[in-house]
Amino acid sequence: MxxxxxxxxxxxxxxxxxxxFINNIAKNSSExxxxxxxxxxxxxxxxxxxxGVGSDSDIVQKEMYSFTDSSEKSxxxxxxxxxxTCRAFIENGMNNLPKPIRLFYISSMYRHERPQSGRLRQHHQFGAEVFGDESPEIDSELIELALHYLNSLGLKNLKIKINSIGDLTTRSKFSEDLKLFFGPYKSxxxxxxxxxxxxxxxxxxDSKDNNLENLKENSPKSIDYLDEESKLHWNSVLNNVHNLTKxxxxxxxxxxxxxxxxxxYYNRTVFEIHPNEEKSQSSILSGGRYDDLMNLLGGPDVPGVGFGSGIERIILNLENQQFLLPDNYINKGPKLTMISLGNQDLTNTCIEIATFLRNNNISVILAPKNRSIKGQMRYANSCNSENVLIIGEKELEKSSALIKNLKDSSEKPVDLSPKNILKILKKI
RNA sequence: GUGGGCGUAGUGUAGUGGUUAACACGUCAGGUUGUGGCCCUGAAGAUCGAGGGUUCAAAUCCCUCCGCUCACCCCA
Known part of the structure; x- marks a missing residue:
C-alpha cells in the first residue's frame, strides 16, 4: 500500500x-x-x-531535498x-520599486529531517519580508505584524525573545571572545x-547541553559588542517593541x-516567538534582519528583515488551548439535496433543476438514485444538507415537488419550475 | 545520523500460547404502503505491519526488516 x-x-x-482560517488571518494581517x-x-x-542560507548551516549541510534534472543541473x-524571495526581488528588478517593499507568502517548505512533534519534512510557512529600509521602525513594524497575526488567531500566553547579534565586523570579535571564554571548558x-x-x-x-548552562549565563553577550550605530538601532527596536506590548x-x-x-544570514535584530510553556520545537515564529543577504546573492545593496511562521506549529498551539474555530469556517452541508424516486426522465429533470440552481449560486447535490427514499434521506442528513427536494412520479405528473427543511422538519409542496424552486430556496 | 515507545477492519481499542480474532464508532441494508437525525436488527469489512524461526499449536515467544511516533541534534 x-x-x-x-x-x-x-x-x-x-x-x-x-x-x-489561518491563511485568511495571515493574508488579512499582511494586507x-x-x-x-x-x-x-x-x-x-x-x-x-x-x-543564501549558508553552507555552514545545518539546513544546507544535511537537510536539503536536492535532485538533479536531466540537464544535470542541481x-x-x-x-x-x-x-x-530575495532571488525574486533581484530577478524582477524590484529594487526599482518605491522602498521599502513589503512582501508576504504562504508556502510549503521542505527539509529532510527526522520527523517528530512540530517537525515535518514538508511544512507550511507564513512569511513576511521588508526590503530596502534599515531603520529600527521597520524591524518593530515587522514584529508588530507578527503580533497582530498571532493575536488575531487568538493565541494566548506568548513570549517574544529578542536579541541583537550586531553586524559582520563586530561579530567576529564577539566570536573570538566566545572562543576564549569557552576554550578552557572544551574537555x-x-x-x-x-x-x-x-x-x-x-x-x-544555542547548545542545549546542560553542562554549559551556567557557563552561558556569564559568557560574553553580543549586545556588549555592538558598534554605536547598531547599539542605537537595538535600543530603538527594543523600545518600540516594548511599546507594542501595551x-x-x-x-x-x-x-x-x-x-x-x-x-x-542574520545581523542585528533576531527574534523568536514561543508559547510561555516551552517544549521542543516550540518556536512558532522567528526571524531577523539580514542586511547583507541581497548582496551576497548577487543583488543590489538592499537591507532586509523578515520572519517565518510554521502553520503546523500554530495549529498545535491552537489545539493545546481548546481553540474553537469560528462558525463560518466549519464545513457546511449543501443548501439542497435532491431526492428522486422514479425513472430516468425524473433523474434528468433533477439534473436540469440542479444545473439551474448551481448556476444561481445554490449548492446542490443529488442523493444516490438507486436507494430507497429512506436511504436517500439518510444520505442527505449525513451530508448536513439544509433542505431536501423530493420528486416522485406522483409529483412529476402534477409538475410539483416537496421541499423539506431538515432543521425544523417542515415540509411543503412546491411548483416544479426551477425558477420557483430558486425563489423559495433564496427565502429559506 | 542516534536512542526510547508502538504497529490487530476505515477510525479508536480488547485480546499476552489453544476452536470460525472481540467491541465501539463509521459504512451499507432492513425495521410494511414514499420521509432523515434517536432507537432496534442484519451485512460487509482484518492475509493481526512484512519475512523468517521456536512449538502439536503463534496476534501472543524469538530474530531480521519496514513503518509510525516521541526525544536528541537542528529548526518553523
Missing amino acids: YQAPRGTSDILPEQQGIWN IFGFKEISTPTFEETELFQR FTLKPEGTAA QMNSVDKKRLETNPIRLL TYTKFDIEIDHKLVRGLD
Whole structure:
C-alpha cells in the first residue's frame, strides 16, 4: 500500500477549516500592514540556498531535498522562504520599486529531517519580508505584524525573545571572545560543541547541553559588542517593541542573549516567538534582519528583515488551548439535496433543476438514485444538507415537488419550475 | 545520523500460547404502503505491519526488516 512520504501528511476535508482560517488571518494581517503577496517556485537552484542560507548551516549541510534534472543541473525544494524571495526581488528588478517593499507568502517548505512533534519534512510557512529600509521602525513594524497575526488567531500566553547579534565586523570579535571564554571548558563538551567551538563559537550559545548552562549565563553577550550605530538601532527596536506590548497584551518580552539563530544570514535584530510553556520545537515564529543577504546573492545593496511562521506549529498551539474555530469556517452541508424516486426522465429533470440552481449560486447535490427514499434521506442528513427536494412520479405528473427543511422538519409542496424552486430556496 | 515507545477492519481499542480474532464508532441494508437525525436488527469489512524461526499449536515467544511516533541534534 502506498503511504504519504515520511514527514508529510494529507490535510483532510475536516481539517481544511482551520487551514483556511489561518491563511485568511495571515493574508488579512499582511494586507492591513500593506504587505503584498508573492509566490515563488517550489524548487530553486541548489546554489541559491547554499549561498543564501549558508553552507555552514545545518539546513544546507544535511537537510536539503536536492535532485538533479536531466540537464544535470542541481535543484532543491525550498527549505525556507527568504532566499527565494530575495532571488525574486533581484530577478524582477524590484529594487526599482518605491522602498521599502513589503512582501508576504504562504508556502510549503521542505527539509529532510527526522520527523517528530512540530517537525515535518514538508511544512507550511507564513512569511513576511521588508526590503530596502534599515531603520529600527521597520524591524518593530515587522514584529508588530507578527503580533497582530498571532493575536488575531487568538493565541494566548506568548513570549517574544529578542536579541541583537550586531553586524559582520563586530561579530567576529564577539566570536573570538566566545572562543576564549569557552576554550578552557572544551574537555567537558560533547563532540558537536567541540566542533562548534572551532568553526562557529556563536552557535555554542544555542547548545542545549546542560553542562554549559551556567557557563552561558556569564559568557560574553553580543549586545556588549555592538558598534554605536547598531547599539542605537537595538535600543530603538527594543523600545518600540516594548511599546507594542501595551496594545498586544498577550506577549511578554524576554531579552535573550543566547538567541543567535541557526541561519547564517542574520545581523542585528533576531527574534523568536514561543508559547510561555516551552517544549521542543516550540518556536512558532522567528526571524531577523539580514542586511547583507541581497548582496551576497548577487543583488543590489538592499537591507532586509523578515520572519517565518510554521502553520503546523500554530495549529498545535491552537489545539493545546481548546481553540474553537469560528462558525463560518466549519464545513457546511449543501443548501439542497435532491431526492428522486422514479425513472430516468425524473433523474434528468433533477439534473436540469440542479444545473439551474448551481448556476444561481445554490449548492446542490443529488442523493444516490438507486436507494430507497429512506436511504436517500439518510444520505442527505449525513451530508448536513439544509433542505431536501423530493420528486416522485406522483409529483412529476402534477409538475410539483416537496421541499423539506431538515432543521425544523417542515415540509411543503412546491411548483416544479426551477425558477420557483430558486425563489423559495433564496427565502429559506 | 542516534536512542526510547508502538504497529490487530476505515477510525479508536480488547485480546499476552489453544476452536470460525472481540467491541465501539463509521459504512451499507432492513425495521410494511414514499420521509432523515434517536432507537432496534442484519451485512460487509482484518492475509493481526512484512519475512523468517521456536512449538502439536503463534496476534501472543524469538530474530531480521519496514513503518509510525516521541526525544536528541537542528529548526518553523
